[in-house]
Amino acid sequence: xxxxxxxxxxxxxxxxxxxxxxxxxxDVSEExxxxxRAVIEEENYIPNNTARDLVRIRSExxxxxxxxxxxxxxxxxxxxxxxxxxxxxxTMVMRxxxxxxxxxxxxxxxxxxxxLRGIIFLGGRSNYAPEELARVTVxxxxxxxxxxxxxxDPTAYSSVSICDEDAACTAVNELIRSGHRxxxxxxxDTDDSSISQLRYQGYCRALAxxxxxxxxxxxxxxxxxxxxxxxxxxxxxxxxxxxDFTALFAIAxxxxxxxxxxxxxxxxxxxxxxxxxxxxxxxxxEYVHPMLSTLCQPKEELGTKSxxxxxxxxxxxxxxxxVTLPTTxxxxxxxxxxxxxx
Amino acid sequence: xxxxxxxxxxxxxxxxxxxxxxxxxxDVSEExxxxxRAVIEEENYIPNNTARDLVRIRSExxxxxxxxxxxxxxxxxxxxxxxxxxxxxxTMVMRxxxxxxxxxxxxxxxxxxxxLRGIIFLGGRSNYAPEELARVTVxxxxxxxxxxxxxxDPTAYSSVSICDEDAACTAVNELIRSGHRxxxxxxxDTDDSSISQLRYQGYCRALAxxxxxxxxxxxxxxxxxxxxxxxxxxxxxxxxxxxDFTALFAIAxxxxxxxxxxxxxxxxxxxxxxxxxxxxxxxxxEYVHPMLSTLCQPKEELGTKSxxxxxxxxxxxxxxxxVTLPTTxxxxxxxxxxxxxx
DNA sequence: CTGAAAGCGCTAACAA
DNA sequence: TTGTTAGCGCTTTCAG
Numbered sequence: 001x002x003x004x005x006x007x008x009x010x011x012x013x014x015x016x017x018x019x020x021x022x023x024x025x026x027d028v029s030e031e032x033x034x035x036x037r038a039v040i041e042e043e044n045y046i047p048n049n050t051a052r053d054l055v056r057i058r059s060e061x062x063x064x065x066x067x068x069x070x071x072x073x074x075x076x077x078x079x080x081x082x083x084x085x086x087x088x089x090x091t092m093v094m095r096x097x098x099x100x101x102x103x104x105x106x107x108x109x110x111x112x113x114x115x116l117r118g119i120i121f122l123g124g125r126s127n128y129a130p131e132e133l134a135r136v137t138v139x140x141x142x143x144x145x146x147x148x149x150x151x152x153d154p155t156a157y158s159s160v161s162i163c164d165e166d167a168a169c170t171a172v173n174e175l176i177r178s179g180h181r182x183x184x185x186x187x188x189d190t191d192d193s194s195i196s197q198l199r200y201q202g203y204c205r206a207l208a209x210x211x212x213x214x215x216x217x218x219x220x221x222x223x224x225x226x227x228x229x230x231x232x233x234x235x236x237x238x239x240x241x242x243x244d245f246t247a248l249f250a251i252a253x254x255x256x257x258x259x260x261x262x263x264x265x266x267x268x269x270x271x272x273x274x275x276x277x278x279x280x281x282x283x284x285x286e287y288v289h290p291m292l293s294t295l296c297q298p299k300e301e302l303g304t305k306s307x308x309x310x311x312x313x314x315x316x317x318x319x320x321x322x323v324t325l326p327t328t329x330x331x332x333x334x335x336x337x338x339x340x341x342x
Numbered sequence: 343x344x345x346x347x348x349x350x351x352x353x354x355x356x357x358x359x360x361x362x363x364x365x366x367x368x369d370v371s372e373e374x375x376x377x378x379r380a381v382i383e384e385e386n387y388i389p390n391n392t393a394r395d396l397v398r399i400r401s402e403x404x405x406x407x408x409x410x411x412x413x414x415x416x417x418x419x420x421x422x423x424x425x426x427x428x429x430x431x432x433t434m435v436m437r438x439x440x441x442x443x444x445x446x447x448x449x450x451x452x453x454x455x456x457x458l459r460g461i462i463f464l465g466g467r468s469n470y471a472p473e474e475l476a477r478v479t480v481x482x483x484x485x486x487x488x489x490x491x492x493x494x495d496p497t498a499y500s501s502v503s504i505c506d507e508d509a510a511c512t513a514v515n516e517l518i519r520s521g522h523r524x525x526x527x528x529x530x531d532t533d534d535s536s537i538s539q540l541r542y543q544g545y546c547r548a549l550a551x552x553x554x555x556x557x558x559x560x561x562x563x564x565x566x567x568x569x570x571x572x573x574x575x576x577x578x579x580x581x582x583x584x585x586d587f588t589a590l591f592a593i594a595x596x597x598x599x600x601x602x603x604x605x606x607x608x609x610x611x612x613x614x615x616x617x618x619x620x621x622x623x624x625x626x627x628e629y630v631h632p633m634l635s636t637l638c639q640p641k642e643e644l645g646t647k648s649x650x651x652x653x654x655x656x657x658x659x660x661x662x663x664x665v666t667l668p669t670t671x672x673x674x675x676x677x678x679x680x681x682x683x684x
Numbered sequence: 685c686t687g688a689a690a691g692c693g694c695t696a697a698c699a700a
Numbered sequence: 701t702t703g704t705t706a707g708c709g710c711t712t713t714c715a716g
Contacts, residue, residue, distance in 0.1 A: 393693035
């Protein structure tokens with residue numbers, strides 16, 4: 001394995017000169033630069049990033065902590081993040097953690113182990129105490145979720161997300177606009193300020209705004225999973241108790257897909273018997289039958305904007321900010337317009 | 343930021359002693375070990391991996407190079423790989439590359455930059471020349487594909503995959519067993535030894551074995567993409583030319599889903615008018631309607647076995663091997679049994 | 685513009 | 701069992 005020394009020797013210069021051309025410093029003569037470049041090219045030399053990172057104290061690496069089971073929704077965002085990071089000359093180190101794991105802890109460890117310049121948290125909770133958050137001492141941004149319950153000072157964290165509550169409210173309103181009155185909800189956990197909870201609140205708000213009663217028996221919860229199979233399982237079990245609703249709001253596309261299978265297996269037609277709406281806008285939901293009506297998150301922008309915000313903080317041109325991105329309703333064929341009758 | 347020196351000072355020992363307890367060496371007195379551990383705990387010290395990796399020359403990192411657009415099929419495998427690596431005490435560094443990019447080159451760069459111990463290639467081509475492959479000097483394994491065209495010496499590479507040709511043949515046979523005679527195929531590229539090509543060969547073989555003619559006008563190709571949207575687009579365009587088939591074999595689940603939408607939009611019922619079968623067994627295809635009949639790849643095993651093989655080579659207990667894993671047919675509802683006539 | 689030399693934080697001989 | 705010390709490959713003063 002070639003080192004900078006070998007290159008220096010081969011080019012007949014000192015290691016510092018090689019280092020200078022490696023780092024595109026201006027203070028090198030054209031002649032030296034050319035010679036060094038030639039040798040590097042010739043020998044197929046690639047600098048040892050580990051050593052560079054060590055001496056620079058900080059690396060050019062950004063950590064990405066992804067929480068929860070594999071949600072197809074994240075895939076696009078992850079790609080957007082990686083591309084954006086790559087374009088800016090940073091490396092991405094990804095770490096997946098379990099639904100119940102502590103992402104701040106994981107971030108703190110990773111930050112030190114890998115000497116990260118910054119961290120992007122994808123899909124987490126947001127109810128941290130400031131002290132907990134303080135364990136992460138590099139810039140970070142929450143992607144696709146935010147601290148909407150307000151336990152944190154807005155100057156203390158960054159986030160790029162949609163407004164989950166509004167999104168849910170909008171989605172449910174689509175159902176109501178189509179004449180639905182008995183609207184069930186398929187959610188995950190309800191007991192903290194998770195995305196599930198926020199979207200559930202949006203559901204409640206939409207009902208309230210239209211003077212529709214909130215019927216607890218129509219709120220189905222997977223407990224803490226967004227997984228398609230759990231959505232299916234819970235929906236199937238719930239249908240044995242009640243199917244007294246004409247529409248279903250699922251807090252995530254993936255969950256909607258699971259629920260739709262359960263509905264069909266229960267003999268219900270979509271949207272004939274039950275209309276379905278969800279939030280996220282994952283690719284595949286545009287290809288299922290009936291095409292899922294959903295409120296799309298701007299996946300690409302969530303990723304690129306997160307990177308932009310993070311790099312802004314890292315490179316000292318930019319401060320903490322909470323960015324809220326707009327959603328767009330994608331009309332599918334999973335909502336049936338009900339005939340008006342009171 | 344605390345360093346090993348600080349810990350040594352605080353614990354009243356030398357850095358070597360700290361290093362020894364960090365690396366769980368046996369030659370440390372219980373007394374020292376206890377004291378050092380206490381200080382580490384107390385100070386929340388986390389060793390600098392960069393420095394460790396530098397001095398160890400080689401890191402504890404394994405590279406994962408994922409080629410091609412985000413295929414949901416990969417997600418599960420990636421997770422399986424990460425979990426297995428984590429369990430064995432290795433870190434994963436992932437890098438996505440474009441469909442047309444050179445994964446061996448990417449691997450070679452990454453290997454040097456990150457001082458990788460090994461590399462797993464996910465979803466690549468397999469028609470490299472031995473000289474190209476030689477650029478990667480750490481152990482590596484091809485995951486989910488193999489060098490079936492045989493340009494490589496079996497002692498020169500490792501792979502964990504299914505037999506793509508057999509899988510395709512089996513899938514198409516399911517169609518034939520159900521009485522189908524006019525079977526279209528939706529494929530990607532055909533001009534190299536890609537997975538698409540192998541599966542296409544399986545399709546051809548199944549037809550040949552049953553004396554069915556290969557009708558080129560029923561072979562639809564996306565060119566080089568496995569993306570759902572391209573499958574949809576190509577299928578929709580093809581249907582304008584011909585719909586003279588009773589069954590469709592798609593080389594990937596995701597492509598099947600795209601095709602199914604096109605078929606429906608063309609007014610065809612699945613499986614009433616057209617039966618569909620595919621290969622991969624991604625999660626969501628179990629939830630679409632009709633449930634997709636498909637030949638499942640053992641995703642979890644593909645990942646864990648790849649890691650096992652790789653670590654075997656890295657840790658010196660194990661040599662190159664080509665592992666072929668079995669597929670299992672998952673009967674959905676997308677195949678219609680044709681009445682026997684002729 | 686260039687080179688010598690001092691580390692970055694850690695591991696691994698080698699001595700003690 | 702412990703400490704001393706020489707680097708790992710690179711960047712970065714600081715002189716020249």
